[in-house]
Amino acid sequence: MAGKIPVAVVSGFLGSGKTTLLNRYLREQAGDASSTMVLINEIGAAGLDHRRVRRLGDRVAVLESGCQCCAVQGELVDALRELFLQALRKAIPPFSRLIIETTGIADPAPVRYTLQYERFLHERYAYAGCLVVVDAMHGARHLRERREAVQQAVLADALFLSKTDLAGEGDADALKSTLAGLNPAAPLYSSSGGQALAGMFDPAGAAERRRSGRAGSGLRFGAGFAARKREGAGEELGVLALEWRSPQSRAATTKALEAAMAYAGADMLRVKGSFRFSGAAGRWAVHGVHRVLYPIAPEAAAVGGNLVDDGGCALALIYRRVAAGADEALAEILRRHLPGVVA
Numbered sequence: 110m111a112g113k114i115p116v117a118v119v120s121g122f123l124g125s126g127k128t129t130l131l132n133r134y135l136r137e138q139a140g141d142a143s144s145t146m147v148l149i150n151e152i153g154a155a156g157l158d159h160r161r162v163r164r165l166g167d168r169v170a171v172l173e174s175g176c177q178c179c180a181v182q183g184e185l186v187d188a189l190r191e192l193f194l195q196a197l198r199k200a201i202p203p204f205s206r207l208i209i210e211t212t213g214i215a216d217p218a219p220v221r222y223t224l225q226y227e228r229f230l231h232e233r234y235a236y237a238g239c240l241v242v243v244d245a246m247h248g249a250r251h252l253r254e255r256r257e258a259v260q261q262a263v264l265a266d267a268l269f270l271s272k273t274d275l276a277g278e279g280d281a282d283a284l285k286s287t288l289a290g291l292n293p294a295a296p297l298y299s300s301s302g303g304q305a306l307a308g309m310f311d312p313a314g315a316a317e318r319r320r321s322g323r324a325g326s327g328l329r330f331g332a333g334f335a336a337r338k339r340e341g342a343g344e345e346l347g348v349l350a351l352e353w354r355s356p357q358s359r360a361a362t363t364k365a366l367e368a369a370m371a372y373a374g375a376d377m378l379r380v381k382g383s384f385r386f387s388g389a390a391g392r393w394a395v396h397g398v399h400r401v402l403y404p405i406a407p408e409a410a411a412v413g414g415n416l417v418d419d420g421g422c423a424l425a426l427i428y429r430r431v432a433a434g435a436d437e438a439l440a441e442i443l444r445r446h447l448p449g450v451v452a
């Protein structure tokens with residue numbers, strides 16, 4: 110297995126169509142799919158079976174965990190280590206891509222973090238992003254009623270709308286615009302789900318996701334920020350999105366983001382950026398959730414190298430607008446630390 114193995118997370122509400130999408134990917138990718146390993150994370154079955162990783166054939170394994178946080182912190186580490194070693198020992202065929210299918214994961218950042226900072230895993234795997242499946246029939250209701258569905262949509266790197274054949278066109282369009290409002294930076298696919306998933310492993314696809322995210326967001330800081338209200342629910346989400354072309358000071362960026370996250374605290378749902386820094390080559394991925402700013406890492410590593418660099422930089426903050434004036438306060442924090450970016 111040459112190079113790091115890219116790992117994509119497929120998440121989405123119960124019954125949203127994750128397994129169907131995976132099967133489609135495995136069929137469509139034919140040759141390529143033969144080198145994909147799928148790890149299904151089942152929550153709630155731990156304790157019944159001490160063998161945590163159960164194999165369902167050469168290409169699919171099931172990890173049974175007590176809960177998602179345990180899975181991320183310990184059991185997932187063990188499972189990924191075990192799969193790698195099994196392939197090395199030729200107990201299973203070698204694999205060059207890994208997909209983790211999981212129900213109910215609201216925040217993929219700990220998976221990214223685990224792959225970056227657990228030494229064994231870091232040397233062997235690289236996080237490639239999270240694709241969230243949204244059910245075109247029931248997705249609108251999930252978004253209205255279930256906070257974790259909103260969080261999934263907000264934190265996705267890409268979104269796939271399933272069951273469009275079952276939903277009315279008007280309903281699907283309304284859901285698409287709700288999703289675009291919640292996560293302007295994530296491309297939304299409603300057909301060719303297999304390709305959407307394959308794109309998670311494609312470095313050019315990552316650049317395209319960044320580009321389409323910026324183009325699709327319609328948000329420019331110069332023109333003011335956009336704060337969006339989620340339809341049909343009491344909770345308001347703010348989205349602050351910026352793009353620029355000049356490299357930034359890494360120290361100033363870190364200070365700006367730490368200050369913004371300290372201000373919003375648990376209401377900061379996501380900080381996500383793609384930066385170039387003065388005096389440093391390459392592009393840098395910036396990720397944070399709530400008060401935690403994850404260590405800034407080269408972006409190429411996240412997609413296994415050969416990143417297509419279009420030269421632009423982008424930053425998005427997604428937060429709950431709990432306090433009046435939160436939008437202005439965050440804008441002011443960024444303006445103070447990053448005067449070159451924020452007018």
Ligand SMILES: Nc1nc2c(ncn2[C@@H]2O[C@H](COP(=O)(O)OP(=O)(O)OP(=O)(O)O)[C@@H](O)[C@H]2O)c(=O)[nH]1
Nearest residue numbers: 122123124125126127128129130212271272273275
């Ligand atoms: N008509 C139609 N049915 C679909 C589509 N996608 C999924 N389904 C059906 O929806 C049901 C649930 O799909 P799954 O793929 O099992 O959903 P899942 O997200 O893996 O489910 P859990 O793992 O239980 O969370 C199945 O009966 C699928 O056949 C679609 O695009 N069109």
